[in-house]
Amino acid sequence: MTEAPIDAADIDxxxxxxxxxxxxxxxxxxxxxxxxxxxxxxxxxxxxxxSAQAMSSYTEKVDWRYFQERYAGVPADAIVDQRIKMAARxxxxxxxxxxxxYSAAVVATLGSLGGASPATFPAAVATLMVDVAFITRLQLxxxxxxxxxxxxxxxxxDPEDMWKLIRVAFTIKSGEAVREGVTKAVPAxxxxxxxxxxxxxxxxxxRGLPVVGKYLLQRNVIKIGIPLxxxxxxxxxxxxxxxxxxxxALAVFRNEARxxxxxxxxxxxxxxxxxxxxVAWLVIKANRKIADDEALLxxxxxxxxxxxxxxxxxxxAHLVDIDPAEVWGRVAAEPGDLSDLLDVADRxxxxxxxxxxxxxxxxxxxxxxxxxx
Numbered sequence: 486m487t488e489a490p491i492d493a494a495d496i497d498x499x500x501x502x503x504x505x506x507x508x509x510x511x512x513x514x515x516x517x518x519x520x521x522x523x524x525x526x527x528x529x530x531x532x533x534x535x536s537a538q539a540m541s542s543y544t545e546k547v548d549w550r551y552f553q554e555r556y557a558g559v560p561a562d563a564i565v566d567q568r569i570k571m572a573a574r575x576x577x578x579x580x581x582x583x584x585x586x587y588s589a590a591v592v593a594t595l596g597s598l599g600g601a602s603p604a605t606f607p608a609a610v611a612t613l614m615v616d617v618a619f620i621t622r623l624q625l626x627x628x629x630x631x632x633x634x635x636x637x638x639x640x641x642x643d644p645e646d647m648w649k650l651i652r653v654a655f656t657i658k659s660g661e662a663v664r665e666g667v668t669k670a671v672p673a674x675x676x677x678x679x680x681x682x683x684x685x686x687x688x689x690x691x692r693g694l695p696v697v698g699k700y701l702l703q704r705n706v707i708k709i710g711i712p713l714x715x716x717x718x719x720x721x722x723x724x725x726x727x728x729x730x731x732x733x734a735l736a737v738f739r740n741e742a743r744x745x746x747x748x749x750x751x752x753x754x755x756x757x758x759x760x761x762x763x764v765a766w767l768v769i770k771a772n773r774k775i776a777d778d779e780a781l782l783x784x785x786x787x788x789x790x791x792x793x794x795x796x797x798x799x800x801x802a803h804l805v806d807i808d809p810a811e812v813w814g815r816v817a818a819e820p821g822d823l824s825d826l827l828d829v830a831d832r833x834x835x836x837x838x839x840x841x842x843x844x845x846x847x848x849x850x851x852x853x854x855x856x857x858x
Contacts, residue, residue, distance in 0.1 A: 503578055506575070507575055507582065508582070511619060514615050514619055514622070515615055517534075518611055518615055521534070526702070528698075528699070531702075532701060533695060533698065535618055536647075539625050540626070540629065540641050544629065544641055549634075551633075552564065562739075564634055565630075565731075565739075568630055568634075569627065569735065572623055572627045572731055573725075573728045576620055579623075580616070580719035580720040581719070583616035616719065617705045620726070624654045624655065625654050627654075627730065628653050628654035628730065629641075629650060631731070631735055632650070632653075635738045637738045637742055653738070655730070744785060747782060748782055748785035748789050749789050751828075752789040755825050756822070757823070760815050760826065761786070761790070761826065762801055763815055764812060764829055764833075765786055765829055766783060766804075766807055768844055768847050768848065769833060770807050771843040771846070773843075776837035778836050813850075813854055826851065827851060834848060
């Protein structure tokens with residue numbers, strides 16, 4: 486949306502003020518669209534250009550300190566909830582403005598946009614591109630705001646972090662999860678539209694930014710057409726797709742914040758930081774399959790131990806198969822109270838859900854050895 490987030494005083498929204506903001510954004514994006522070539526649109530390269538424009542100066546201004554100054558003392562959950570609602574309101578307003586610009590001729594022309602046939606009606610393309618660019622930029626910035634509010638570090642100059650932002654913002658490789666949650670998230674009358682909007686195979690972000698651009702353009706074409714119960718499709722889909730994108734970002738980054746918090750707390754309380762890493766990895770590897778949350782926890786544990794305790798374990802870093810005997814030998818070599826290691830094992834085992842039989846066996850053996858020590 487705007488170059489910096491709306492202040493706390495404005496978060497409840499005012500219809501006229503919101504409309505002015507949306508119109509200003511649309512005017513800015515009209516200039517962006519005019520600068521695109523036909524090849525940029527058809528190839529999907531418009532997304533590469535828009536994502537760079539949308540996030541470069543924005544990330545320089547928006548960080549945790551920015552939000553802290555404006556929402557001092559307010560929990561992140563409360564701010565995120567309001568920002569998602571605000572973004573959905575903006576998306577709906579923009580959808581109404583775009584829908585009013587579509588005509589039957591425009592709709593007919595856009596039927597094959599993104600496919601092999603060239604777009605032959607510039608007005609149709611411009612109308613759709615402003616709409617798509619608005620929602621794309623809105624969801625990118627909303628997703629980034631949510632990451633910042635949960636203090637999940639994202640360095641968008643790092644390609645891996647940029648891909649992470651894109652995957653979360655547009656539910657790439659997560660389409661099935663989004664579609665499964667759709668029926669609970671939107672009114673019954675809208676569910677068929679939302680399911681259709683998110684239908685189609687999952688898209689791998691590794692195929693490149695232009696491919697993501699083509700995917701987003703094709704997905705958005707269905708917004709144009711027959712009104713549903715008097716409400717333009719663009720309004721309905723803009724609103725609910727933005728709500729779903731925001732809720733998906735909330736789930737992803739809130740969960741990562743939970744895991745980061747756990748890693749920091751375990752490191753803070755640990756009296757055996759290096760051994761803690763071995764115990765944590767032994768518990769994680771007990772089930773032979775590594776869950777995403779377990780991998781995330783281990784990555785942050787290693788980072789926090791390095792930063793807090795200046796411990797870097799090269800042997801663990803180069804390990805392929807962990808030998809329990811190696812861990813038990815390290816436990817036996819440590820004198821004194823080892824109860825902090827039991828706490829680590831318990832917390833690590835539950836990071837991805839209920840403790841399974843193999844994890845229970847490792848924890849039981851650890852408890853026995855800690856008592857002997």
